[in-house]
Amino acid sequence: MNNSPRAFLAELVTAAAAKLAELKNASVPVIYVGCATCGRAAGAMDTIAGFNEALVANGIEAIIRKVGCLGHCYAEPLVIIQNPGFPPLLYQKIGVGEAGILVRSFLKDGSDPCYEYLLGALEADDNFPTLMDYPRYLFENRVIMEHCGLIDPEDVDHYLAVGGYSALAQGLEEGGVRVLEEIKAANLRGRGGAGFPAGRKWEIARNVKVFEKLVICNGDEGDPGAYMDRTLLESNPHQVLEGLALAALAVGAGRALLYIRTEYPLAVEIVERAIAQARQKNLLGSKILGSDFSLEVSVFQGSGAFVCGEETALIESLAGRRGMPQPRPPYPAVSGFQGKPTIINNVKTLSTVPSIIRNGASWFTAIGTPGSPGTAIFSVVGEVEYPGLVEVPMGVTLEHLVVDVCGGVKNGKTLKAVQIGGPSGGCLPASLLQTKIDFDSLKESGAMMGSGGLVVMNEDTCMVELARYFTDFTQGESCGKCTFCRLGTRHLRDILEDLTKGVGSAEDLQTLQELSEMIVKGSLCSLGKTAPNPVLTTLRFFRGEYEAHFAERRCPARMCRSLIAFYIDLEACARGCDACVACCPTEAIFTTSNRKKAIDQEKCVKCGECVYACPPEYDAVRRISPPSLIPDQGVKPLIEEEKEEK
Numbered sequence: 001m002n003n004s005p006r007a008f009l010a011e012l013v014t015a016a017a018a019k020l021a022e023l024k025n026a027s028v029p030v031i032y033v034g035c036a037t038c039g040r041a042a043g044a045m046d047t048i049a050g051f052n053e054a055l056v057a058n059g060i061e062a063i064i065r066k067v068g069c070l071g072h073c074y075a076e077p078l079v080i081i082q083n084p085g086f087p088p089l090l091y092q093k094i095g096v097g098e099a100g101i102l103v104r105s106f107l108k109d110g111s112d113p114c115y116e117y118l119l120g121a122l123e124a125d126d127n128f129p130t131l132m133d134y135p136r137y138l139f140e141n142r143v144i145m146e147h148c149g150l151i152d153p154e155d156v157d158h159y160l161a162v163g164g165y166s167a168l169a170q171g172l173e174e175g176g177v178r179v180l181e182e183i184k185a186a187n188l189r190g191r192g193g194a195g196f197p198a199g200r201k202w203e204i205a206r207n208v209k210v211f212e213k214l215v216i217c218n219g220d221e222g223d224p225g226a227y228m229d230r231t232l233l234e235s236n237p238h239q240v241l242e243g244l245a246l247a248a249l250a251v252g253a254g255r256a257l258l259y260i261r262t263e264y265p266l267a268v269e270i271v272e273r274a275i276a277q278a279r280q281k282n283l284l285g286s287k288i289l290g291s292d293f294s295l296e297v298s299v300f301q302g303s304g305a306f307v308c309g310e311e312t313a314l315i316e317s318l319a320g321r322r323g324m325p326q327p328r329p330p331y332p333a334v335s336g337f338q339g340k341p342t343i344i345n346n347v348k349t350l351s352t353v354p355s356i357i358r359n360g361a362s363w364f365t366a367i368g369t370p371g372s373p374g375t376a377i378f379s380v381v382g383e384v385e386y387p388g389l390v391e392v393p394m395g396v397t398l399e400h401l402v403v404d405v406c407g408g409v410k411n412g413k414t415l416k417a418v419q420i421g422g423p424s425g426g427c428l429p430a431s432l433l434q435t436k437i438d439f440d441s442l443k444e445s446g447a448m449m450g451s452g453g454l455v456v457m458n459e460d461t462c463m464v465e466l467a468r469y470f471t472d473f474t475q476g477e478s479c480g481k482c483t484f485c486r487l488g489t490r491h492l493r494d495i496l497e498d499l500t501k502g503v504g505s506a507e508d509l510q511t512l513q514e515l516s517e518m519i520v521k522g523s524l525c526s527l528g529k530t531a532p533n534p535v536l537t538t539l540r541f542f543r544g545e546y547e548a549h550f551a552e553r554r555c556p557a558r559m560c561r562s563l564i565a566f567y568i569d570l571e572a573c574a575r576g577c578d579a580c581v582a583c584c585p586t587e588a589i590f591t592t593s594n595r596k597k598a599i600d601q602e603k604c605v606k607c608g609e610c611v612y613a614c615p616p617e618y619d620a621v622r623r624i625s626p627p628s629l630i631p632d633q634g635v636k637p638l639i640e641e642e643k644e645e646k
Helices: 005-024 037-041 044-057 096-108 156-161 166-174 176-186 198-207 228-235 237-251 265-280 311-318 347-359 361-365 398-405 439-445 463-477 483-500 506-522 526-530 533-541 543-551 579-583 609-613 638-645
Strands: 030-034 063-067 079-082 089-091 118-121 214-219 255-261 296-302 342-346 375-382 388-393 415-420 426-429 453-458 565-568 589-591 597-599 621-624
Touching: 005 156, 005 166, 030 037, 030 044, 037 044, 037 228, 037 265, 044 063, 044 096, 079 096, 156 237, 156 265, 166 176, 166 237, 166 347, 176 198, 176 237, 176 347, 176 361, 198 237, 198 342, 214 228, 214 237, 214 311, 214 347, 228 237, 228 265, 228 347, 228 375, 237 255, 237 265, 237 296, 237 342, 237 347, 255 265, 255 311, 265 296, 296 311, 311 342, 342 347, 347 361, 375 398, 388 398, 398 415, 398 453, 415 463, 426 439, 426 463, 426 533, 463 483, 463 533, 463 543, 483 506, 483 526, 483 543, 506 526, 506 533, 506 543, 533 543, 565 597, 565 609, 579 589, 579 609, 609 621
Parallel strands: 030 063, 214 255, 214 342, 255 296, 375 453
Antiparallel strands: 030 079, 079 089, 089 118, 375 388, 415 426, 415 453, 565 621, 589 597
8 A cells, every 4th residue: 555645645536526527517507606705795695596586497407516716706696507518608797597597598508608608618619719818817927826716616526636745745745844945935025015025934933842733724804895815715725725735744744724814714614624624635634645744723812903913913812812012032933832843934935835836936926026025916896897806926016906807997088196005005197007016016115015005086086085084993993002002003193183174274284103112112013114105105206285284275186075065057057957856964955946956055964965866968966176166156046936926
């Protein structure tokens, strides 16, 4: 009997490949529905119910499987249909009604593939556009997300059949030192934001001469608008587990855990199921794949504090104490949880490890830049045409990511700025979009890689309000340990709030600058050190907007409520149209004597609902700043005019 890990794995792979091949070659249609959190939020579970109902009604036998997220969040719910005789086809925005149409027109008759819902074919085909024809896939380089949305995350055999756990088997045969050297040679930098070389961190822990060590996967993703880690955990949990096991092997740890915020219940459920399946197949647990290496893995649910993304605060939380950062040294790699050497790596970092071990460090360093090899995943949100998760090589420009890959700014608006690096990241103007996406270039520009959140903003975004919003977030998430962070960010937020109301002076801008610099110097952890970034970068690149707020009591972007007003252009307003009346929450919109509409400024709360309600063919609602610019149109409510006539 051959007891080598690779031979042990080969038996598992053979059975898994046969199982997956049976599904790929099924004689009946197979319907894959994207059921990660984003898909479910868009109605994916209703879509499945719609398919089931239509299949029964039409007497069609088919297989439905849940898969993870492909990253095309603008097109959810996404459905892949594998209909015998056709290439696998990806459909977008498939609700209950569309599910019924696909069953009747495509699965029952086979004559109409419903091009109107089709995003593309997954394989090259003369009759269908393929996904590779679209910029979104053409410019991407999917290393970490290669199998996301294409395999069943709740079936370990799917991952095994596409090469999963082969890196672990290889690592078990070659030894932990070899794994460590390969990761060091690859210069894999932590994808959680700091960019510290993972191999160097692992080496520190390995060299500590104690028996018990610990490896932690940091899934405490707290950035607003960021969901890369959640997606990976929900779409391909075994890849994360394989990376975690390789890290433990390299370090010499026998225990590992995944720290996942409790606001990610689906991720927790899927990961716990994946751990159980991996144990069952001896991919985790005692003497993995017949080797001498054992690893016990468990899940810890964090309570969702932003600061717990920081290593020492995470360890405090894990110990049952309030999540607060601790002075370093000692570094966790030397003395972490319970005083044991503890390696903490982000979900994306660990997900990258298996592909490096499988393909080699030279393969990895050929992607990206010398200082930042590999790829990076971004959650691109905001005013962009095609928001979602995008994986691109390090070194591409921000313009390439926003314009070429994600389709640019939507609705014909102008790109004003991007916020990169999460709430503590920096705001870069459109003029700096040629900045390369890598750890060092972004830092030089005043921003940072962060965990990979990127918000695209158009000309309607006020940068003072944006700085206030992010400062309010970081102030609320401050653990309160450092005075500079606790009180400094609060003072920053208060000044910014006053500015958005038109209250302030040039001295306030000087205070913002000096206070921000002191917070950076005086704070203990990265939350405090980076919290002023939105303030510093907007002051640097958009100072004119700040000055307009207090000097002219004007918001150039016409966003700050205290400095704007709405009125209806009577020339554009349509007689008899009541679209804006019904949406007004304060009944501020009234009918004038010529049966057009006007806004009572005393009642208006400036919610802007009338802007969206006004039919685009009229586009009659105007937003101005300052409010004193409202033109006198000489209008009164119809009932008042009638009273005056009497």
